[in-house]
Amino acid sequence: MKSTAHLFRPQARSALDNPQLRQAMARAKDGFIGKRRFAVDAFNGFEGLRDYGKRIKDHTLAHLDVYLEQFESRLKAAGGHVHWAATAEEARDIVVRICRQHDARRVTKGKSMVGEEAGLNEALEAAGMEAVETDLGEYIIQLAKEPPSHIIAPAVHKTREQITALFDLHHHQGTFKQKLRDVPELVNEARQVLREKFLTADVGITGANFLVAETGSLFLVTNEGNGDLTHTLPRVHIAITGIEKLVPTLDDATALLRLLARSATGQAISTYTTMVTGPKRPGDPDGPEEFHLVLVDNGRSRMLGGRFRDMLRCIRCGACMNHCPVYGAIGGHAYGWVYPGPMGSVLTPMFVGLDKTRDLPNACTLNGRCQSVCPVKIPLPDLLRDLRGQQFDRKLVSAPTRYGLALWSFMAKRPALYHFASRLGIRLLGGLGRTHGRFRRLPLAGGWTASRDMPAPQGQTFQAAWKARQKGTSPHERRQTANPG
Amino acid sequence: MNDAKQRILAEVRRGLGRDTPPAPDQVESARRDAYASSPAQHPVWDGDRVERFLSRFDAEAGTWQRVSGMEAVADTVARHLAAGSLGTQLRVAPHPLLSDLAWPRTLEITIGAEKGPDSNVAVSVAEMGLAETGTLVLYSGPESPTTLAFLPEFHIVVLRTGDVVDYMEDVWRRMRERGDFPPRSLNFITGPSRTADVEQTIQLGAHGPRALHLILVD
Numbered sequence: 271m272k273s274t275a276h277l278f279r280p281q282a283r284s285a286l287d288n289p290q291l292r293q294a295m296a297r298a299k300d301g302f303i304g305k306r307r308f309a310v311d312a313f314n315g316f317e318g319l320r321d322y323g324k325r326i327k328d329h330t331l332a333h334l335d336v337y338l339e340q341f342e343s344r345l346k347a348a349g350g351h352v353h354w355a356a357t358a359e360e361a362r363d364i365v366v367r368i369c370r371q372h373d374a375r376r377v378t379k380g381k382s383m384v385g386e387e388a389g390l391n392e393a394l395e396a397a398g399m400e401a402v403e404t405d406l407g408e409y410i411i412q413l414a415k416e417p418p419s420h421i422i423a424p425a426v427h428k429t430r431e432q433i434t435a436l437f438d439l440h441h442h443q444g445t446f447k448q449k450l451r452d453v454p455e456l457v458n459e460a461r462q463v464l465r466e467k468f469l470t471a472d473v474g475i476t477g478a479n480f481l482v483a484e485t486g487s488l489f490l491v492t493n494e495g496n497g498d499l500t501h502t503l504p505r506v507h508i509a510i511t512g513i514e515k516l517v518p519t520l521d522d523a524t525a526l527l528r529l530l531a532r533s534a535t536g537q538a539i540s541t542y543t544t545m546v547t548g549p550k551r552p553g554d555p556d557g558p559e560e561f562h563l564v565l566v567d568n569g570r571s572r573m574l575g576g577r578f579r580d581m582l583r584c585i586r587c588g589a590c591m592n593h594c595p596v597y598g599a600i601g602g603h604a605y606g607w608v609y610p611g612p613m614g615s616v617l618t619p620m621f622v623g624l625d626k627t628r629d630l631p632n633a634c635t636l637n638g639r640c641q642s643v644c645p646v647k648i649p650l651p652d653l654l655r656d657l658r659g660q661q662f663d664r665k666l667v668s669a670p671t672r673y674g675l676a677l678w679s680f681m682a683k684r685p686a687l688y689h690f691a692s693r694l695g696i697r698l699l700g701g702l703g704r705t706h707g708r709f710r711r712l713p714l715a716g717g718w719t720a721s722r723d724m725p726a727p728q729g730q731t732f733q734a735a736w737k738a739r740q741k742g743t744s745p746h747e748r749r750q751t752a753n754p755g
Numbered sequence: 756m757n758d759a760k761q762r763i764l765a766e767v768r769r770g771l772g773r774d775t776p777p778a779p780d781q782v783e784s785a786r787r788d789a790y791a792s793s794p795a796q797h798p799v800w801d802g803d804r805v806e807r808f809l810s811r812f813d814a815e816a817g818t819w820q821r822v823s824g825m826e827a828v829a830d831t832v833a834r835h836l837a838a839g840s841l842g843t844q845l846r847v848a849p850h851p852l853l854s855d856l857a858w859p860r861t862l863e864i865t866i867g868a869e870k871g872p873d874s875n876v877a878v879s880v881a882e883m884g885l886a887e888t889g890t891l892v893l894y895s896g897p898e899s900p901t902t903l904a905f906l907p908e909f910h911i912v913v914l915r916t917g918d919v920v921d922y923m924e925d926v927w928r929r930m931r932e933r934g935d936f937p938p939r940s941l942n943f944i945t946g947p948s949r950t951a952d953v954e955q956t957i958q959l960g961a962h963g964p965r966a967l968h969l970i971l972v973d
Contacts, residue, residue, distance in 0.1 A: 314798065
């Protein structure tokens with residue numbers, strides 16, 4: 271998928287100006303947060319589970335070469351084909367080649383974010399094949415010709431009115447008069463349309479939530495059952511996924527499934543949690559004749575060497591974006607690539623390049639909620655701060671900001687000078703703002719004053735005010751200050 | 756593409772700061788130290804395993820009946836079809852547990868996998884049940900076609916009470932002893948198909964069965 275992350279600012283601006291988007295996002299947010307909270311509280315000891323999940327992933331990543339090779343040999347023994355793709359382009363070519371070899375005309379797809387990285391739909395269509403997304407949310411945005419705006423709820427930004435209009439256009443050639451249809455009616459109509467696609471597809475493509483080295487299996491979770499219809503009905507099943515999805519054993523996958531379902535949708539387990547190992551066995555009445563697994567690197571192995579290895583623990587639950595105030599305000603499209611929200615603001619610079627994603631690490635208030643809900647304890651704010659540091663070092667920050675920061679750091683390292691300058695500045699601003707108590711406009715602070723007033727300082731620095739307070743207060747008050755609470 | 760494999764593994768090893776993989780026993784002992792020797796983290800509950808299983812199954816929008824003995828299954832299924840006006844056609848998994856059932860003559864029985872959109876109702880057998888989550892475990896194979904769990908509008912599953920276990924880890928413990936494990940598809944099914952993709956409103960019957968009915972056999 272082509273990135274528009276360099277256009278983050280205008281994209282975020284137009285998202286904020288879009289009332290339908292804001293309405294949809296506001297509705298979604300409370301649901302996600304409440305459901306997760308309920309499921310986490312019902313699991314006695316979720317903190318222990320998070321810690322356990324983190325340790326599973328850390329161990330796996332530290333031995334990734336071993337588990338990758340073990341996985342490959344087990345899957346081959348079960349009759350599967352394993353393909354390695356160093357880049358998104360290689361992954362795309364492998365998938366198109368397999369589809370061509372089987373003269374595929376129609377390809378059904380389960381939701382795959384790695385498939386989005388590789389731009390599979392466009393490639394398959396360019397090769398003359400029909401690619402049909404079967405996850406309802408993914409199907410809706412395919413009709414709208416949009417990328418997903420959330421990693422587990424791709425059409426979260428669409429209202430029922432918009433979905434009604436899309437179905438009218440694509441299923442009824444615009445002849446339907448109703449402006450707003452019921453949810454059951456819309457879901458049923460998609461079920462009928464997609465049922466036909468499932469039954470006539472030549473190849474089914476899915477992602478994978480986990481890969482298990484012990485058995486050469488993949489785990490796939492859905493609530494709709496579209497993943498199972500996609501891999502069970504066609505002659506060929508292709509699964510495409512990232513190399514970081516590995517875990518050593520079935521018990522390890524179990525622990526991570528418990529984390530994933532609760533963090534993503536607030537469920538104890540997804541409705542359909544499926545373990546797939548290779549193609550149909552002799553005597554099996556159904557299932558594909560051939561099974562291919564495409565292991566995609568696309569920048570992941572480069573992340574193993576430094577502190578961004580932490581990011582490879584990610585199990586793609588979406589909790590970080592559900593709890594992010596910035597994502598909640600602007601939705602996923604503004605981020606400009608496959609992965610939005612906090613995890614996307616770390617991953618996109620890794621995959622697309624920091625120079626083309628300058629705004630992403632800064633589109634964050636460092637409030638830390640993402641880290642506090644991450645099922646595998648990824649220190650997302652620290653990683654974003656680290657990216658900001660890298661931007662400064664690589665001179666990817668605008669000159670005024672860079673000089674401003676350089677000046678600040680010069681001063682901050684010299685306390686006497688810092689205190690003197692801040693006393694002077696505060697006195698000056700305090701004097702100038704005495705009449706109104708606030709500034710409507712201030713040079714060098716246009717970003718602040720554009721949407722709100724800057725309060726005028728009271729004429730003293732914080733340190734000076736604190737000193738004066740300590741000196742002047744009664745012993746009773748001092749005791750209170752010394753023992754807060 | 757073997758070349759890509761070598762490139763990826765070389766980059767992985769560079770990131771990990773070594774040229775060759777460690778010995779298998781080293782990896783296994785590192786795994787034990789890291790987490791595998793500490794107890795698994797799973798939900799706990801008071802009371803009976805089967806009760807927990809049924810209450811979870813219920814909470815996930817499944818419906819169930821408990822009967823004593825396999826001989827009660829055929830009539831129970833027939834009554835379920837009649838009560839829900841689900842028709843008289845029934846597709847049945849070629850499972851040994853179901854092969855001797857005396858189906859009422861009013862039912863038209865077809866045995867085997869589903870190829871098209873034909874069947875309204877199918878019956879299959881769950882290998883195990885999971886008390887932790889109220890989940891049915893279906894094991895794909897000649898006796899248990901995967902299509903029966905996904906294509907029909909209504910799915911009926913037969914499970915023996917003795918096959919209900921506490922946790923998914925217990926499933927793996929039992930499965931590892933089987934010579935034919937893993938099957939192509941091991942399906943953990945918890946309630947009927949659903950979606951929340953239209954305005955986060957949960958709607959049953961997205962792509963799979965609209966209803967899931969369990970017959971638990973003591």
